[in-house]
Amino acid sequence: MKLIVKDTKLQETSEILLRHFENLPETEIVIYPEYSETPGIQILKYGNNVKICYHEEVQYYRALGIVLGRKGDFSCSQTAYTDRLGVMFDCSRNGVLKMETVKRYIEYLALLGMNDLLLYTEDTYEIPEYPHFGALRGRYTKEEIHAMEQYAEKFGIEMVPCIQTLAHLRTYLRWPVTEKMRDNSDILLVGEPEVYEFLDAMIRSVRTLFTGKRIHIGMDEAFQLGLGNYLSRNGYQDRTGIMKRHLDRVCEICRKYEFEPMIWSDMYFMLAAEDGRYYHVPKDYEWKEEDKPEPGLTLVYWDYYNASGDVYRNMVQLHKKLSGQMYFAGGGWTWNGIAPNYARALKTTKEGTKVMKEEGVRDWFCTLWQDDGAETPMETCLLSLTYFAECAYENEVTQEMLKGRMKELFGIDSEDLMLLDEFDNLQPQDPYNLKSANPSKLALYQDPMLGIFDGQFRGKGIRRHYEELAKKLEKSLERPQPEWTRHLLTYYQRLAVFLAEKAEMGLDLKADYDQHNQEKMREWTKRRIPQCLHVLEELWEMRETIWMSECKPQGYEVIDIRLGGVKSRLKSAARRIETWLSHPEKQLEELEEQRVCFWPDEDRIYSFNRWEQIVSASNINEL
Incomplete structure (x- = not known):
């Protein structure tokens, strides 16, 4: 297809987005873009001529995606x-997205009509005065961030x-050089001069990296604030006051750098x-005036957990008591x-965005976290991200509407991607997997001879x-698929084969x-474990290929080590069984012990996402 856009700038970016659409007819389309004072977009397509009225630039690209994806x-x-309307990519939990990957997602965001991209970087950017900050972690260079920001601005x-x-x-x-700045292993030592020198250098560096006015400075989940080295030095103090004093100082640094x-x-x-x-603050709670944030500070209400509109409504109203500026963060x-x-992403997004519309909250972004090692490929995000975006443009988004958008924008059948939900969503009593059960991870990593979750898995x-x-x-792979989806589904198909055995x-x-x-024990050493190892080698190679295509290489060593551990323990199990077969009168002590249920509720599998506590009941990273 040939595009003729009656706007020089939009011509260039439209041709970039055109590359995402396959099997378009060999024809010429003429687009007449027109800025409108009225919010939103209007599209009129007649023959080979298209008129697009748009209120902001990114909405033109959303309209373009609709035009290119629909016939007639x-x-x-x-x-x-x-x-x-935005997305937050987690680039801190080992998977640092390559610059080329971020640029590809910028194009996806444009097609979805999303105008914000938050890059979550705990220590994966440069602070020149602190060379240990982000060392060996694949941190972004100044040149990479400038290139990504400029590319986003194009759309x-x-x-x-x-x-x-x-x-x-x-x-x-x-790192040992940070000893004087630690309250504990995760939290800065509030009040110390070295901490504020570091934070000044941090925000000064960020100012050189980004040109915009807005910055997200975190401040979340400091559960043990003031209870570590701070407590030893200052005695117990009101923790709300500690938080407020620190926040005020950081905001002052932010103002310093505009x-x-x-x-x-x-x-x-x-x-x-x-x-x-x-989420447990009562609706009638009132904060003291001196404890409230300063005017102009935006509060980000994050909620990816609740399926009740009442919870979202209560939280929005409580936020309004604290600040006149609020951002809603949902989860993919x-x-x-x-x-x-x-299942959980779609359910919580549906309930959360419905309340945001009712309450007039007009700033949203979808978080794409990567807890415990970035083990889920980021490219799985497109289904939940598309649903999140559609909720911002439609009163209600049905499964058929989502399916249509996925097909017209990405050439993907959403039902094929939804199969990935079945790796963990297998308990009928929790159809939306609101407990975030993850049996696939437990089954992948638990030890074949000392399975911590064997008792829980029994009879399921x-x-x-x-x-x-x-x-x-x-069967999904028999249908036409975009190349990247085919790679993804092939990896997960082999993973399912592996889990069926393990x-x-x-x-x-x-x-x-x-x-x-x-006889059966010998079958393990001769056929079943070798077969399992063969499939493991296949999916291991596929996972590395997917990682290297979307992320920097730093961080992959963690997944490499974990899968290497699975391989090593399978081989060890075979050796132990061979030893027993040579001397069946002796005991295999690992298999003598009775299996117990990990959770008291024998009928359920729950969420457990800590690798080091899945692979063994013994200590791995604890003294």
């Missing part, structure tokens, strides 16, 4: 429920720094709630384990579940051993 003549209009998207100035600095504070700060709001709520939980659930939790039909899932994914391996080994069945 049509007219439509959309008005956004938001002023700011009317603002790139916003999203950093940390209190907690979540564990990876930097591990930044307008925003923070995650949870510490205001956790310190106010009797049980210290974010790319952090459930080794596969996305789409997990092997059969993954066998069926592998067949579904294989998920109940410990249970089967234990049963065969208890029955003293030497």
